[in-house]
Amino acid sequence: MTDPIVPAAPTTPGGRTAPTGTTGADATGVTAVPLAPVDTDAMPDWEKRFRAPRVSLPDWALDAPARSLFVSNATGTYELYAWDRDSDSRRQVTDRPNGTTDGTLSPDGRWIWWFSDTDGDEFGVWMRQPFEGGDDEPAAPGLEASYPAGLAIGRDGTSVVGRSTDEDGSTIHVVRPGLAPAEIYRHRESAGVGDLSHDGTLVAVEHTEHGDAMHSALRVVRLDGSTVAELDDTKGGAEALGLAVLGFAPVDGDTRLLVGHQRRGRWEPMLWDVASGTETELDLDLPGDVSAEWYPDGSGLLVEHSFEARSELWRYEIATRELVPVPTPPGSVSGATARPDGSVEYLWSSASQPAVVRSTSGGVVLDPPGMKAPASVAVEDVWVQGPGGRVHALVQKPEGATGPLPTVFDIHGGPAWHDSDAFAAGPAAWVDHGYAVVRVNYRGSTGYGREWTDALKHRVGLIELEDIAAVREWAVTSGLADPSKLVLTGGSWGGYLTLLGLGTQPEAWAVGLAAVPVADYVTAYHDEMEALKSLDRTLLGGSPEEVPERFEASSPLTYVDAVSAPVYISAGVNDPRCPIRQVENYVDRLAARGAVHEVYRYDAGHGSLVVEERIKQVRLELAFAARHLGTRQEAG
Numbered sequence: 001m002t003d004p005i006v007p008a009a010p011t012t013p014g015g016r017t018a019p020t021g022t023t024g025a026d027a028t029g030v031t032a033v034p035l036a037p038v039d040t041d042a043m044p045d046w047e048k049r050f051r052a053p054r055v056s057l058p059d060w061a062l063d064a065p066a067r068s069l070f071v072s073n074a075t076g077t078y079e080l081y082a083w084d085r086d087s088d089s090r091r092q093v094t095d096r097p098n099g100t101t102d103g104t105l106s107p108d109g110r111w112i113w114w115f116s117d118t119d120g121d122e123f124g125v126w127m128r129q130p131f132e133g134g135d136d137e138p139a140a141p142g143l144e145a146s147y148p149a150g151l152a153i154g155r156d157g158t159s160v161v162g163r164s165t166d167e168d169g170s171t172i173h174v175v176r177p178g179l180a181p182a183e184i185y186r187h188r189e190s191a192g193v194g195d196l197s198h199d200g201t202l203v204a205v206e207h208t209e210h211g212d213a214m215h216s217a218l219r220v221v222r223l224d225g226s227t228v229a230e231l232d233d234t235k236g237g238a239e240a241l242g243l244a245v246l247g248f249a250p251v252d253g254d255t256r257l258l259v260g261h262q263r264r265g266r267w268e269p270m271l272w273d274v275a276s277g278t279e280t281e282l283d284l285d286l287p288g289d290v291s292a293e294w295y296p297d298g299s300g301l302l303v304e305h306s307f308e309a310r311s312e313l314w315r316y317e318i319a320t321r322e323l324v325p326v327p328t329p330p331g332s333v334s335g336a337t338a339r340p341d342g343s344v345e346y347l348w349s350s351a352s353q354p355a356v357v358r359s360t361s362g363g364v365v366l367d368p369p370g371m372k373a374p375a376s377v378a379v380e381d382v383w384v385q386g387p388g389g390r391v392h393a394l395v396q397k398p399e400g401a402t403g404p405l406p407t408v409f410d411i412h413g414g415p416a417w418h419d420s421d422a423f424a425a426g427p428a429a430w431v432d433h434g435y436a437v438v439r440v441n442y443r444g445s446t447g448y449g450r451e452w453t454d455a456l457k458h459r460v461g462l463i464e465l466e467d468i469a470a471v472r473e474w475a476v477t478s479g480l481a482d483p484s485k486l487v488l489t490g491g492s493w494g495g496y497l498t499l500l501g502l503g504t505q506p507e508a509w510a511v512g513l514a515a516v517p518v519a520d521y522v523t524a525y526h527d528e529m530e531a532l533k534s535l536d537r538t539l540l541g542g543s544p545e546e547v548p549e550r551f552e553a554s555s556p557l558t559y560v561d562a563v564s565a566p567v568y569i570s571a572g573v574n575d576p577r578c579p580i581r582q583v584e585n586y587v588d589r590l591a592a593r594g595a596v597h598e599v600y601r602y603d604a605g606h607g608s609l610v611v612e613e614r615i616k617q618v619r620l621e622l623a624f625a626a627r628h629l630g631t632r633q634e635a636g
Contacts, residue, residue, distance in 0.1 A: 040371055044432065044634070044635045045374040045428075045432055045635065046425070046428060046429035046432045046433075046618070046635055047615055048371060048373060048374050049354070049373045049374060049376070049425035049428055049429070050425050050611055050614055050615050050618070051076075051371070051611055051615070052354070052370065052371050052372055052373035053072060053073060053074045053368035053369060053370045053371075054072065054073055054354075054355060054368060054373070055070050055071070055072045055081075055357060055366050055368050056070050056071040056072070056335075056347065057070070057334070057335040057336070057337065057345065057346065057347040057357055058070040058083060058345070058357065058365070058366060059103075059104060059105060059337075060105065060337070060339070061105040061106065061107060061108060061109030062107040062250070062296070063107045063108050063109065063155065064107075064108055064109030064110075065085075065296075065339065065340050066084060066085040066086045066109075067082070067083075067084060067085070067105060067109035067131055068082070068083040068084075068085060068105075069081070069082055069083070069093070069103055069104065069105050069112060070083060070366065071101050071103075072368060073609075073611050074092075074368060074369070074370070075092065075095075076610065076611045076612060077096075077097075077098075077099045077609055077610050077611065078099040078100070078101050078609040078610075079092055079093070079094045079095060079096070079099060079100050079101075080092075080093040080094045080100055080101070080103045080112065080114055081093060082112060082131055082133075083366070084131075091133060093112055093114065093129060094114055097119070097610075098119045098120050098603075098604050098605075098608070098609060098610065099120075099608075099609025099610060100114055100115075100116075100609075101609065102114060102115035102148065103115070104151065104153070105131070106128075106153045106157075107153060107154070107155045108155065109131055110130065110131055111128045111129070111130065111131065111139075112128060112129050112130075112131055113126050113127070113128045113139050113151065113153065114126070114127055114128070114129070115127075115148055116136075117605075118574070119574045119603055119604055119605065120572060120574050120575070120604040120605025120606065120607075120608075120609070121574040121575075121576055121605050122147055122148075122529070122576050122577075122605060122606070123145055123146065123147055123529075123576065124145050124146075125138060125139075125140070125143065125144075125145050125146075126138075126139040126140050126143075126148075126151065126161065127139055139159070140159060140161050140173070140175045140181060141175075141181075142175075142180050142181045143161060143163065143173060143175070143181050146163035146164055146165045147163070147164040147165065147529050147530070147531065147576070148162065148163070148164070149162030149163055149164045149170055149172075149190075149191065149192035149193065149531075150162035150172075150192035150193030150194065150206075151193060152193050152194075152195055152196035152203065153196070154196050154200035155198075155200055156200055157176070157177045158174065158175065158176050158177070158200055158223070159174075159175045160172060160173070160174055160175075160193050160196055160203050160223075161173050161175055161181070161193070162191070162192040162193040164190070164192075164529065164530055164531050165530065166529075166530050168186065169186065169187055169188035169189065169530060170185070170186070170187050170188075170189065170190055170191035170192065170207070170530075170531075171183055171185060171186045172184055172185035172186075172191070172192075172193055172203070172205065174203075174223050182224075183225075184203070184221060184223065184224065184225030185205060185221070185225060187207060187209050189207065189208045189209050189210075189211060189213070189534055190207070190208045190213050190530075190531045190534045190535075191205060191206065191207035191208065191209070192205070192206050192207075193205065194206045194218070194244075194245025195245050195247050195248050195257070196248070197248040197255070198248055198249065198250055198251055198252050198254065199252045199253060200223075201222065201223065202220055202221070202222065202228060202248070202255070202274065203220065203221050203222075203223065204218060204219075204220050204245045204248065204257055204274075205218065205219045205220070205221060206218060206243070206244065206245055207219060208534065210232070210234050210236050210237030211237050211537070211538070212234055212237050212240065212538050213531075213534040213535040213537070213538040214240070214242065214416070214454070214535070214538050214539075215233070215234050215240050215241060215242035215243075215262075216242050216243055216244065217230070217231065217232035217233070217234055217243060218230070218231040218232070218243050218245060218257075218259065218272075219231075220257065220274045228274055228275070229272075229274040229275075229277065231243060231259070231272060233261060233262070233263065240450070240454050241261070241262045241263060241450075242260075242261075242262050243259055243260065243261055243262075244259065244260035244261075244267075245257065245258075245259065245260075246258035246259060246260055246269060246291065246292060246293060247293055247294055249294060249298050250294050250296055250297070250298050251297075251298045254298060255273055255274050255275035255276075256271050256272065256273050256274075257271070257272045257273075257274050258270075258271060258272075258292060258293070258294060258301070259271070259272045260291060261281075262450045263281070265449050265450050265451065266288065266289050266290070266449050266450060267289040267290060267291060267450075268281070268282065268284065268289075268290045269282055269284075269290060269291065269292040269301065269303070270282055271318075282301075282316065282321075284303065284305075284314075284316065284323060285323075286303075286305045286307070286314075286323075287307050288305060288306050288307025288308065288447060288448075288449075289305075289306045289307075289446065289447055289449075290303060290304070290305050290306075291303070291304045291306075292304065292316065293336075293337070293338065294338070295315070295338045295342070296338060296339070296340045297340075298318075299317070299318060299319070300315050300316055300317050300318055301315070301316040301318065302314075302315060302326070302336060302337070302338045302344060303315065303316050303323070304333060304336060306420075306446075306447050307447070308381070308392060308447075308448075309332075309379075309381070309392065309394060309418065309419065309420040309421050309441065309447070310330065310331065310332060310420065310421050311331075311332050311333045311420070312325070312326075312328055312333065313325075313326035313328055313333060313336055313344060313346060314326055326344055326360060327360065328346060328348060328358075329348060329350070330350065330421075331348055331349055331350030331351075331353065331421050331422065332348070332349060332350065332420045332421050332422035333346050333347065333348055334347045334348070334349065334355065334422060335347045339359075341361070343359050343360050343361040344359065344360045345357060345358070345359045345360075345365050346358055346359075346360075349422045349423035350378070350421050350422065350423065351376060351377070351378055351379040351394070351396060351421050351422065351423060351424070351427075352375050352376050352377055352378040352379075352423075353375055353423060354372070354373040354375070354423045355422075355423050373423075373425070376396070376423065376427075376428035376431060377396050377397070377398070377399055377428075377431055378396070379394040379395060379396050379421050380394070380395045380396070381393075381394065381395075382394075382395055382438075382471070382474065384470050384471045384473075384474045385470065386443075386466060386467045386470040386471075387466050387467075387470070388443050388452075388455055388463070388466070388467065389443075389452070391440060391441070391442065391443075391467045391470055391471055392440075392441045392448065393438055393439060393440045393441070393471045393474075394419055394420075394421065394438070394439045394441075395436065395437070395438050395439075395475075395480070396427055396428075396431050396436065396437045397431065397435075397436040397437070397480070398431055398432075398434055398435075398436075401434070401436070403436070403478075403479040403480045403481065403482070404476075404479055404480065404481055404482035404483075405434070405435060405436040405480060405481060405482060405485075406434065406435050406436070406481075406482055406485035406486075406487070406625075406629055406631050407435060407436040407437070407438060407475055407480065407481035407482065407485065407486055407487070408427075408430045408435045408436070408437045408438070408487040408489060408625075409438050409439075409440065409468060409471075409472065409486065409487065409488050409489065410426065410427055410430070410437055410438070410439050410489055410490060410494070411439070411440065411442075411464075411468065411488070411489065411490030411493075411494035411497045411498060412439065412441075412445070412490065412493070412494050413490065413491055413492030413493040413494045413495075414444070414445070414446070414492070414493050415442075415444040415445070415456055415464065415493045416444065416445075416446050416453060417445065417446060417493075418441045418445040418446050418447040418448070419439040419440075419441055419445075420447075426618065427439065429618055429622065429635075430622075432635035433622055433626075433631065433632060433634075433635050434631060434632055435487070435631070436475075436480055436481060438471060438475055438480075438481075440467060440468050440471045442463075442464040442465075442467035442468055443455040443456060443463050443464060443466075443467055444456030444463065444464055456539065457539060457541070458539075458540060458541055458550055459550075459553070459554070460539045460540055460550070460554040461496065461497060461500045461554045461556075462500075462504070462553065462554065464497055465497060465500060465501050465504060465505065468488075468497070468501065469505060469508065472486065472508060484510060485510055485629045485631065486508065486509050486510050486511075487509070487510065487511045487512070487513065487625055487629070488501050488502065488508075488509045488511070488512050488513075488565075489512070489513035489514070489515075489621070490513075490514065490515070490517075491514075491515035491516055491517075491607065492515070492516050492517070492577065492578060492606065492607075493518070494515075495514035495515045495516055495517025495518070495569075495578070496514075496517045496518035496519070496556065496578075498512050498513065498514040498517065499512065499514050499517050499518075499519050499556035499563075499567070499569075499586065500554070500555075500556045500559070502556075502559075502563045502565055502567060503556055503558070503559025503560055503562050503563050504559050504562075506562050506563060506564045506565065507564075509565050510565055510628070510629060511565055511566055511567075511568075511624070511625050511628050511629060512563075512565050512566070512567045512568070513567075513568045513621045513624065513625065514567070514568070514569045514570075515569075515570045515571075515607070515617070516570065516571055516572055516575055516577070516578045516606050516607060517556070517569065517571075517578055517583065518555075518556070518578050518582070519556050519557060519569070519578075519582050519583045519585065519586035519587075520555060520556070520557040520582035520583075520585040520586055521536075521544075521551050521554055521555035521556070521557070521582075522544045522551050522552075522555060522557075522582075523579075523581055523582035523585055524578060524579060524582040525543070525544055525551070526544075527579035527581055527582060528576065528577060528578070528579055529576045529577065532577060540554065556586060557582075557585060557586055557589065560586060560589045560590060561589070561593065563590070563595060565596075566596040566597065566624070566628045567590060567595065567596070567597040567598075568597070568598045568599075568600075568620070568621060568624040569583060569586075569587065569597065569598070569599050569600070570599075570600040570601075570602070570617055570620070570621075571583045571599070571600075571601055571602075572601075572602055572603075572604040572605045572606060572607065572608070573601055573602070573603055573604075574603070574604060574605045575604075575605050575606045576605065576606070577605075577606045578606065580601070583599075587599050596628075598620075598624060600617065600620055602617075
């Protein structure tokens, strides 16, 4: 599994409470629960990469830009932290056994909103806490627990809250201070809050009322729910063209909405004036997918360009239509934001270099205290001809190593995601133990155009595995991989593909390691959150009752009796995305025929936000592979 800065569903994602004792401030002012001393000299590099303190790109309050919010693992669990830039004071906001990563600031910077679920089940309510500290309180009193479906906070204290439940489908509510929440939207299909206009009068909604959960349409409504404008590139579900809300113009009275569209076969931004209906497409002449956000004064756009597993930044001047590069090192930008002074802060890393928050004004923006993550090795790009076109794979191997090597195929989740030239502690751990690591951006991955992403229909799972098989063949014939020591692994959708691959390609793999997987597709469908039911109906063309043959063909449970490789499965007992019951069904079938397998269950949801738990899981995976392949137990 890959290991992003903040492990979270769907690509990546047990409990651990913070140690007792007095709290204190370290040299940087971060107030945190002190951790037990760790002997870093004896610690292997792969563990250091997980334990080293990390930070996310800081969010900031639109009308109080000195007030910021970020996520860090400084205490050993990923939690929210407040940062007052004027005084350079930082404090821990949340402190929960299984961590907290979903949070935002009110525009005036007075309040920190954070989502409170139970042990990673993603079902809960929004809470809020004063920026300076104090007691938590319900942020939207009167709204029952739900899965979150977007949030926007206005300057007058009004908030717009999106909710998703099995009973009600998608609902959107306006919450005004002192008043009961008012429902302004309801539909059985997936929908959510996109943004609230700068003056707080208009709400942009992304919805899939047409039934295609992969391609949203847009509706802009007033706070009473009445419609102002509609934009639907799917033409009622007839065409596979999606839209995405990127944000209203940051100026009062400006009715332009920045929108992502797929009209030319890839994601690109355009401006849509929701009052006049005028659409202004931006011809940026950049290959690959392009997204954007507003500069705070509304004069330009910060453009994020992703192409062939790397990314870069540009500034687009709206008045002159000029595109100006924003210098960043080669690698991947995982997030960026334009500040009021015109500078840009961005989270950057490469496969060899750990993530860091930089600024175009110079230097590192936020440097966490403690040990630094050791570097790893760079990736090599490989292009392999597959049945649906050229497949891009990223390859890492130990410095100076020559093949054939034991090789791990680490399959990304999503499926609408892609592996990139970014730092990841998981693959680096395998490299440290002498393995080559291959990551495949199979059909269904983002970043290679709409047709590549949308190829994942009806023959779900089987399509991706065709591309993985093509890259496997290259890895063996090129001399990189030892065909007797091939590991198939992944988390979430990658875990699903691992189990499906072990059953449909039993001769190809020596070991399988599946984390938080779909194992029994029919049971998973019935137990998962409502939004994922909609996605599965889109992917497979209906429900299990409507297209039973497709669910059967795409379910790992169908092929479980063909599995011959030893299988290791880890699963969170509170997982709403890949629920535990369907994993147990698969495991029962393995056990019934005496297949070699191990199962690790932990008290969390779709992955863990606790560093020690994550290290434990990686250690178990490394040991399982070593036992069954005869590879070395310790890192070199």
